[in-house]
Amino acid sequence: MRTPIILWVVVSIALAALYLFLAPILAQAGAIPPLASDVADNAYFIMKIFTLLSIPVFVGVVVFAAYSLFAFRSRGRPTDIGPQVHGNAKLLAWWLVASFVLITVLYVIGFNGLAELEAAAPSSALHVRVTAQQWIFDYTYTDYNIQSSTLYLIDNQPVEFTVTSLDVHHSFWIPEMGVKADAVPGELNTFVATPNKLGHYTVRCMELCGVMHSDMNTNVIVLSANDFGKWVSQQMSARPDGIASAGQLPEAALLDASGKRS
């Protein structure tokens, strides 16, 4: 019993140390997308904690199984029998206690993260209506009545996406920002995130939606507030009437003025 326990502790610590050492290097090398929003930071922080928590669990099972494999192996067909033990109530009790402690830790992490994810959008948030259809995403800035096929966002300003679809299920995903919301026909799905890094990113469709599913990508550009203002005024002036009427928006058929489904 002593050897596998020592092995368990030593290997767990070594693996955890190796993970902590390698994680930033691998992230640099492109193992995860470059993180660009508070939601993504949150998600990857949780994954990091989970990895650290799961190392002792994983190593424990593997070490004990592998130790049994080498220590208790019989050469060929066994001629005698093992000890006829039918269980161990004390070990079972400790195993259950350990399981529930681990689960409680998971709950604390999960519900904390969930509360952060579900925080309501502040009043300063930029509102973007995402309309998916085969095989494009279309973005409407309801604050300015602008439509665009490229998503422009503002650095360090919360944005509230309202996602819907005109035909089949799609899923709106920005890998770098951890933003994901299914585009469900006839329903509105909201997601709040705050981009925190300037740059060019990608939107990918995450739900199989037909022939061109794998090509359903669009660009995301995160601008400073200044540059975004310039882009907005440029778009407004490019439109002939200056103000878009609600009737021109493709999803207007679905939604009344309050944004509810009609």
Place this chain on the structure above:
Amino acid sequence: MSWTRKLVPSYFSGAVLAAIGFIVGSQYVWHVIGGDNWDLNSPGQSGNFLEQGFLAGFVLMTICWFIGIGALKYPFTWMFGMKDPDHAEELRLAGKDDGLIRYFRFTTDHKVVGIQYLVVTMIMLAFGGLGAMMIRTELLFPGAWAFPKETYNTIVTMHGMLMILTVISFFVGPFGNFVIPIMIGARDMAFPRLNAISIAFLIIGMAVYAFIPFMGLGDPLTQGAGVQTGWTIYGTLADQTGIGMDALGVAVFLAGVSSQVGAINLITTVITMRAPGMSYTRMPMTVWGAIGSSILSALGTASLTVDVVMILLDRVFRTSFFYAATAGDYANNGYIGGGSAWLTQNLFWFFGHPEVYLLVLPAFGFVMDATSVFARKPLFGYKTAILGLFGVVVLSFLVWMHHEFVSGFLPELRGFYMASTELISVPTGLIFLVLLGTMWKGRLWMTVTMAFCFAFIWSFLIGGITGVYLSDVPADVQLHGGMFVTAHFHYTIVGGSLMGFLGAVYYWFPKMTGRMMDSKIGWISFWGIQIGFNGTFMAMFYVGLQGMPRRVADYSPLFAGGNFVASISAFLLGASVILYFYNVIYSWKAGPIAEQNPWGAKTLEWTVPTPVPLENFEKIPVVTSGPYNYGEPVTPSAVPIPNVEAGPALG
């Protein structure tokens, strides 16, 4: 016995009649109702009856199949008050003294049905694996270089759905039918005819499934042939995809009925047919696993069959269960709208999540049994193991919404479903405790089966741990719908159910066929499978973390490295599985004759001679102890054990 008496009724006459049924049904709708007018611009012409024709064809094909194999004979003679079949007729129906032909007809003997299931599910597994190889070929390099995108989508759909249907039946089908009645000391299943009809449902379902890639070839109205929905067949996309969807719907319905019928039969058998002394706490764990799986099958699969029926109604009869659109669409599409697109997700996943436990529970049961046999130790906590299995059964119905964390459906319930999903790791953890405790200080005999048990522990552990990431809402939002998820559930289904199945085939092969499988080829295929499997899906975890979506024919060069490794490993996996299959076929024909109890197990199936006689036991055994009491000298059986005879050469 004359040839006609041998071949009619049989699966051959069934196939002939089914073909006639399909032709009559479809042609009737196309030519008589549709008027043979294919001008799609004139409403009401036969072009608009294309799908209705196929549907009528499939329905008539199924009915004719059952008539052709003689499955409807007894219900009808009974209904018309004719003479009940006498004992000789019942024996003939059970395949007594009938040679090989009994494997090709409606046969009530549970052992024949078990062999039929084994062959059918292994053929299904081979085709599903072929689909996997085609997927990995396409993903070998970026760019849709091997197949057109629509073909790729069809392959993805067919691989996914076929594998699910295979794994649903490949444990409780072959082993649930062949082994479990003997394990509990019964002479047959509780409902032998239902048993025979469940495999007949599966066979005709798979015959309909085979239509999918050919339906809609060259049809300008559909987006290419086949079904492009993925195995989730969300109603919105299923409404507009190619007419292969009609075949898929019918096939899934038939296979669903097959698994439900089989599940009810197995549950009834275990409740009512146990031998004297075989109390619930003396049943081998395989039986408990199969029972848990059957409960999930009976309750959960219903949701899938309802889902496909609604999809078919939406497509063929223009209802709108899943079509949520405004009234304006009626004019354009002929759909009324007013349905819910969330409904299709809920119906599917209410089946979909219990279903993954349905797949793995029999493997849990088997792996615990095998570990006990090969460690020569009783299970470390028999009741703990039952608690683990049934904890999973109960909780598995309370977690399905974790597939909809990002769908926008009732987001306020996400906390509950996160909690229930993470809770399921407690009963699963108990299974690991039992496995590790059973090995501890045992006399581990490393057979190929035991090696697959170790592989099960390794892969299901990884599958379980990555499942925790996906149960957590913030982490899942990022990983949902990506390759990480694909890798995770392959670790549970391939690493769990398939490893269990491959181990189980090797373990029960001597009892089922009378011959041993080759151990050397077994070991080579084992290592090939392990290296290939882990290489494929570890690489898939990596590209999933990088941000590659699922079910894409084409991907950014960013993911090229990981996908190349995954594909090469997948080819190794495929080759090793072929080697395993070769081992099965070769050993079935020419393997060494097996002893009666080659593994030294204590369960009842090893107390009967090989080949197992028609009614299994000369005298029903009286069970006096549990299945794992290696300390006790005599196997719990009242039957004197006859000598071993040569196995049947089935090949």
